[in-house]
Amino acid sequence: MSEAAAGNGAAPGGLEAVIGLEIHVQLATATKMFCSCALSFGEPPNTHTCPVCLGLPGSLPVANARAVHFGLMIGLALGSELAPRSIFHRKNYFYPDLPKGYQISQYDEPLCLGGALGEVRIHRVHLEEDAAKLIHVGASGRIHGSDASLVDFNRGGTPLAEIVTEPDLRTPEQAGEWLRLLRTTLRALGVSDVNMEEGSLRCDANISLRPAGSGQLGVKTELKNMNSFRFIERGIKAEIARQAKVIETGGTVVQETLHFDPDSGAITSLRSKEEAHDYRYFPEPDLLPVTIEPAMLEQARAAMPELPAQRAQRLTAELGLSEDSARALAFRGELAPYFEAALAAGADPAPEPQALANWVTVELLPRLQDGEDPGGSRVAPAALAELVGLVGAKRVSVGAARQVLDRLVSDGGDAGAIVEQEGLGAIGGGEELEAVVAAAIAANADAAERVRQGNAKAIGPIVGQVMRETKGRADGTEVASLINAQLGV
């Protein structure tokens, strides 16, 4: 990623942060990665289990072909090299959420290698199984100080795609923005619910600092399992600050795995390099290598939808949107469909695409709750389209249209009807506005005199009165020219 794109960089003191992400994506298959149990979320504990996902003696895994299909789609979306033959490995360690004492994952021969999304290069994508869920019983709900720990195996064995980026990110904001793009891409693919709160999208960050512009990498730490976009940005920011302080006070950063507590903002060590597991990876003897037949590849290709990056290009090419607008719409997956639905709603007069794009991103989004999908709001795409069309035809002023939008956001409904009801239709080019202007000039004689004498700024109070009188229905530019005309300026 270019230095310019790095923005104002969160690392202080001539230091630059180098950030790479590891993202775990729960795949939305019907069944688990290695058995035929249905995937579930929020169901009574241990109701979706079988000998295989409980790791009972004698049970054997069988790989889920659908998960491989989804993995290939992810690889295609990221422009990865798809391995004609990849293998599953066992990653051995003891923990109660891991019933076999090993996780079936991929190691040195993953399904997808390389690729890029936006300006961030992809290192690899591989398939693996999710661990079970531990529930710590007791006041804190955390492992320390709990009375007991229970294991819910419903989640155990859920298919995961692990996506690892190259260390191409430089700021927390960039990391958050890129992760949103990844989420949009995965959602467009239909391979995952990508819901961070429910854990179907989870993110770890590898963070190191170095002198700005240096080609070398510093010692990195791994920040584990941040479960919302906000926490990710805050967590990375906090870790950059921590490392910067270590360096500035003459210390050295130690390679370790860290946990960010969003409540306190504290970063605590989970384990250091010395305590790092030796996972004793070896090829899983219970599974055959995954060989990608041409038919599987064709199937994955055929299932590929339009991806956000492609969509942004199309919006620019076909509709003449600015690149910024096109990306703003396409990279937040729910915006582009909303925008396109509005454009296709057949509003008369039809909205101009760039104006509609601006209304979606600049006016509508800030009026919604943080992260709310406009498609789920009360503002129907057709209503927004009508409103923007009316503005374009100068039948509603921008100011009045904002009032209409406020109403749409709170109550929904039809833009034209609200304009009518509230009497918000534009007045302009007619005697009504001329009369209001004349009255305003008369009421502000001093200001009018100064305008006549060449003080253009003095027009303010007169315009203000016209706007008040017309409740914002008049177009500001038109009002100003009417005033100037009547004053003979």
Add this chain to the structure above:
Amino acid sequence: MSAGLLELGAAAARAEIDAGRLSAAELFDFYRDRAAADRDADGSGLGCFTWVAAEAPAGARDGSPPLAGVPLAVKDLFCTRGVPSQSGSRILEGYLPPYTATVVSRLAEAGAPLFAKTNQDEFAMGSSTENSGFGPSRNPWDRDRVPGGSSGGSAAAVAAGLAPWALGTDTGGSIRQPAALCGIVGMKPTYGSVSRYGMIAFASSLDQAGPLTRDVGDAALLLLHMVGRDPCDATSLEFPGSLATPTAERLDGVRLGVPGELSGEGIEAGVLDAFNAALEQARGLGAEITGVTLPHAPHALAAYYVIAPAEASSNLARFDGVRYGMRHIDDARPEDLVAMYTRTRHDGFGPEVKRRVMLGTYALSSGYYDAYYGRAQQVRTKIAEDFRAAFEEVDLIVTPTAPTVAFELGEKTGDPLAMYLNDYCTVPMSLAGIPAISIPCGLSEGLPVGIQIAGPAFSDARVLDAAHALEGALGFDGSAALV
């Protein structure tokens, strides 16, 4: 006709039932009672069984299934729903699986109902069944001697007439070696031909279920109903070609290769004598005997004792006290998870299992993987290539099954390496995944000697045919072991 029942092999018993001269229920009860008597005899029995059915399973006598209801003894490590399946380990004492291994289900459906579970070395690690967490089994030819292992309970039960036939598993020789030491037939089929689903794993890339029977015909009959792809085992496949009850009585034109590496040094003289006499019999049946070379075979044992423990160290990680089986809390640190793991595995596993888990863990460790596991896999590939090359020149390979006859209880328990040498002749075939059978070929010092016949992958039918022909010529009499 109880006295006569004992003389019937499984196929013969099936024929009696089909002819209406014997009821499946009578046969079931006959073997159930004999097994129960051995179980109840405590120290004075053969120690073959870890569980004996109280009654025949419901539905087992319905219809006229292909195996007619001839009851089956099954090695402890096969999961059997609601029946203790402990793999010879204290860590699984009393464990009742909620499901049944595919191969046991298939055989039950074919008319061979489960009537007893048999003793074994813990997690199939051993060559004498002395490593069982539930006490050793004994050899019916001489009760002071071991039956071999790890499927020693199955082998001793069949040899003693306590079971008409039995299922075992073979990882490096665990069917063939006890079959040889007990004077019966034992076969390891081609890897992948029988589902491993429900077999408590020792070494996944080597484990294979197979029959232990009184004669080759019974082995073929049982195997016939075992093979086939199982959607629950990704490494299983549809058996190519067909298996049938063998009828061959001659070996005309069959080229038998004798690998010098596995038929000379290290093999007991009496075993070699019996082996060579069997080769003469084969020649008399028309076989052509030639020498072949398996240059990497002498390294097979070393490779095996890296690969098998490596896989085992991972396969046995699930026995952690969290979900099933033994859980021992460390009194000094009752809330410490790692202490619970440690205490449970310390108390639950026997010394041989611990030895192999440590070996395997070491072999897979960062920095050692290439030197041990990686290297062992290369040797494994070389051994498979050796066999392929040899099978360009000969049809089948023959060796003694085990280097010695049955040894005395306790004789080798203090010397793991001496114990491991029991598998010297059987491990190469396991690493190559090829089918191999052991049939009794005579006595040495009054104890049985086995000859091993191996063929290329999926030549199981040819192996059985040759074994059948040779068996007829050898005329081995195992009745001395019947109790």
